[in-house]
Amino acid sequence: MFKDALISGAALIILLIALVAIDHRVRDRVVAAAQGDLSSDVRSATSMANEVAGVIMIAARDQSIDHAPMVVFVFAATVLVLGMLRL
Numbered sequence: 001m002f003k004d005a006l007i008s009g010a011a012l013i014i015l016l017i018a019l020v021a022i023d024h025r026v027r028d029r030v031v032a033a034a035q036g037d038l039s040s041d042v043r044s045a046t047s048m049a050n051e052v053a054g055v056i057m058i059a060a061r062d063q064s065i066d067h068a069p070m071v072v073f074v075f076a077a078t079v080l081v082l083g084m085l086r087l
Contacts, residue, residue, distance in 0.1 A: 016056070023059040026052075 019026045029052045064071045 019056055019059055022063065023055075025055050026059050029055045
């Protein structure tokens, strides 16, 4: 159980690293969050996290629109694999 959670967390970290490497908007937000003093106010930390999450969602949407055939292929492959595993 713990191993599955660790793998899921690693997948999210890899996704974030990939988005930071690809999209300059995400990189700018992550650098701003890392350099800022987020411990001073919980509200500022929450708003910064919301902004970063918003930029990540926009970047993911833009990338998926740019690469729509690949997104459809990955979705279909995932459905087929899940069907083979009977999950």
